[in-house]
Amino acid sequence: MKALNRRSFLQTSIAATAALSLGTGAARAEEARLRMAWWGSQDRAKRTLGVAELYKQKMPDVAIVGEAVTGDAYWTKLSTQMAGRNISDIFQLEPGTISDYSRRGATMALDQFIPKPLDVEAFGTKVLDLCKVDGKIQGIGLGLNSFSMFYDTAVFAKAGLPAPTPETTWAQFADLSVELTKAVGKDQFWGAPYGARYASVLDVWLRQRGKALFTEEGPLGFGVEDAKEWYAYWEDLRGRNGTVTADVQTQEQNIIETNPLSRGSSAMGFTYSNQLVGYQAVMPNKLGITMVPSAGGGAPSGHYYRPALIWSIGATSKNGEAAAAFINFFVNDIEAGKILGVERGVPMSPKVREAILPQLNETERASVEYVNYLADKVSAYPPPVPKGSQEFDRNVVRRTSDELAFGNLTLDQAAHQLVEQGNALIQPK
Structure with missing residues (x-):
């Protein structure tokens, strides 16, 4: 596959999300409109949008507008949104940034949404603790990696x-x-x-x-x-x-x-x-x-094992519960898991992990096998990184x-x- 430059990548992903957010007609006034932001490759954008489209089919009253931003431009844009108190409802973080941004007031604590609509207790306490900062869960890990x-x-x-x-x-x-x-x-x-x-x-x-x-x-x-x-x-x-x-x-x-x-x-x-x-x-x-x-x-x-990537909810979101429901679908729905594969890491959900294993291609299986291989070689997860x-x-x-x-x-x-x-x-x- 030919590598995309930043402009063509953004044009591709944003055009796809615009079509997704509008559906077959203009969004109705009563719809919950969720803004979602992440960084990553075109492959990640395709998978992310695929899950958002699947969710739209099941929840037609939720409009999802996504945006992929590459490299350091993502963090520049997030800082601008923080200053304007206009952070996306759902946005992507990773282990090296979640404690920093949560302590700067960017994230909404998710404990209030567990177990409903965020049914993530099957992940296990240790896994949920991977995204805990100062005693509060500030995000949901999307997969394990190292x-x-x-x-x-x-x-x-x-x-x-x-x-x-x-x-x-x-x-x-x-x-x-x-x-x-x-x-x-x-x-x-x-x-x-x-x-x-x-x-x-x-x-x-x-x-x-x-x-x-x-x-x-x-x-x-x-x-x-x-x-x-x-x-x-x-x-x-x-x-x-x-x-x-x-x-x-x-x-x-x-x-x-x-x-x-x-x-x-x-x-x-x-x-x-x-x-x-x-x-x-x-x-x-x-x-x-x-x-x-x-x-x-x-x-x-x-x-050590890390949450490969993390979905957090913006502290200024007016649709926190709807955002939590979408994250729940993203990490727990088996069909969503089949679309996502292991591009964001080995799924945290045991049922999703079991369901997608038979469909993985050689590259995806190699990723899972590597994570499994490390089981007796990793040390404890370190404390959250400082601001x-x-x-x-x-x-x-x-x-x-x-x-x-x-x-x-x-x-x-x-x-x-x-x-x-x-x-x-x-x-x-």
Whole structure:
């Protein structure tokens, strides 16, 4: 499938939602009109709209107007809506943003809607707690996922090199990346991305060492020496020509279509397990999935289960109950589950998970099998991330690694900048 640019993607999804919201005629005055917003690929938009259309058939008095916004533009728009007290009735968050936005007053606590119209008790307390912030449920997880590494199986086969496995250590990953670059021998192609840019991968790397991105109280959970070691690893690998160059890596806008793997610039890529479906949809070669490289020596894997994505209800919504009813349908209806598959993660609902398993294609099954494989390798879910975590990822982690890769900062300067700016930005709870 050809990757879409932002304009064509938005035109496609918005045109579809406009037709959906109007149905066969103008919306009646008594209809509950729900605005729904998310980010993601065209495949995600198609599935989301499919469920909304199915719901419209069963609940004709509810009009749903959806909008997909890509990359960082989504968060810019959400901030604008928050300032204008005009947040969508239903909007998408993820584990790294739900605590931040709920504490900024963007979300409506959902406890009031459980068990009716939100019948989610079958998910289990631990699963519901994944979206709990300060004692209140601020969203409903749409599926389970975890950190992962994807790789192009055809590239490995042609190069005659072994694919990475859960036992692959960071040292072995580095050597493999360098060997891949040499074996492929193609201009503007490397074995790996410049992973210093990914806060999620840094989180795994730190947890393998008994640390974490953030402490439970709020400030960073690591120091300058940790940052130096992290940056030294990636700078050494970049120097060995094992990773993409700075100009290639900085083109990534945190969406599938701009990742070095999907753009054909690297043989491997770091992302979340539920995105296997989306990546495979835009890539011609079969993808493999495995864990982020390990520290070896019996160290923790650094992985944990996450709610892949989350539906929250806008704090300013005048249709909270109707929005909760739609979310209930989205996560519990079997036909809806068949439309959604595992693109947003392995379904939280046991009955939906069981119902869709027989219909999953090879890629979708691989996503489920990976999540199941991690069962005895994951650690406990960490506390909600502190306020400022999103800005830390976008404005500190990414920017600092870019400046380092372009040679505008020394390794020592980058390490100090990451920690000092991070601690200045992150607000204790």
